[in-house]
Amino acid sequence: MYVLGIEAATPVAGVAVAADGCILAERLVNNRRTHSVNLLPMIKAVIEEAGISAGQIGAVAVSSGPGSFTGLRIGLTTAKTLAWLWQVPLVGVSTLEALALPLASQAQIICPILNARKNEVYAAVFRGNAGQPELLAGPLALGIEELVQLLQQWEGPVTFLGDAVPEYRQQLETCLGRRAVMAPRCAMLPRGGALAELGWRKMMSGGGVPPLQLAPEYIRLSEAEVKLAAKGGK
Missing domain, CATH: 3.30.420.40 (ATPase, nucleotide binding domain)
Structure with missing residues (x-):
């Protein structure tokens, strides 16, 4: 099974393709550009470099947190969209x-x-x-x-x-x-290869959920949620 790994929970963007416990292709970018700019071209590149087509991807693994609220949202939205489009399971992996x-x-x-x-x-x-x-x-x-x-x-x-x-x-x-x-x-930095490998391991042990069921692991409330709660308490 081919697993696409997506890491976007930190300032680093990382993607990789794994199969049978091997990393076939991996890219990492730490250029401070937004993940919405980096991720899709990187995903397209690693699938091509792995020598497969998008239709051969059997699951998508994504960093589900903790991490940057914005990065997590971008990574999860990208992963959910691709998993839904390809009709494959989604695997949440702890950033840590x-x-x-x-x-x-x-x-x-x-x-x-x-x-x-x-x-x-x-x-x-x-x-x-x-x-x-x-x-x-x-x-x-x-x-x-x-x-x-x-x-x-x-x-x-x-x-x-x-x-x-x-x-x-x-x-x-x-x-x-x-x-x-x-x-x-x-x-020091999170790698798409680690995401893909852990995603592959979880799939082999029966992991994976439908794309819309995966929720981020924020650990604590965002600044906006804190302010909203404070207003509601007055």
Whole structure:
């Protein structure tokens, strides 16, 4: 089965095609252009580069959050439209799990963090387990001090990755000392290949839903929803 993976929950746009556990084609763009501009040309390109036609796609996997509200909406709308057009299942994949996947070959603590603004990060804690990220905690929206407290319950080094690392690296290293390990830059950003691989795995285990049934995992309310709730409470 061919699975198209779409990553748009962060400033990075990533797409890939996977089949039988192999990544056939992948593209990643971190040029700050909007995902509405980047995604469709990238999708067309990876399908062609994989040597298949759109009609051979058996499922679409998409990053379902947490992440940027705008990016999630664009990614999910694109994925839902394509899945409906091709009449194939849609698979939601955690942005944080997709980040953790490339580092999951060793039994280590992995902590992907995404910038949630307002001095918070979206985070989850995983342990590598036979190439599969094992979720230990999260996903959560919390401050760095809260995250450090959460991490105290596990021993050993913690590998951090994600777009919030540059902003909070110094604070993490100050609080955790040598326990804080930063992933290589090539592993810091979410990849369409990870989305496609996890989507393929989920499809093989009976995953996938009709396109209109998949909802985003925002973790917390958007700014507009907060303001609307505040007005309603007056």
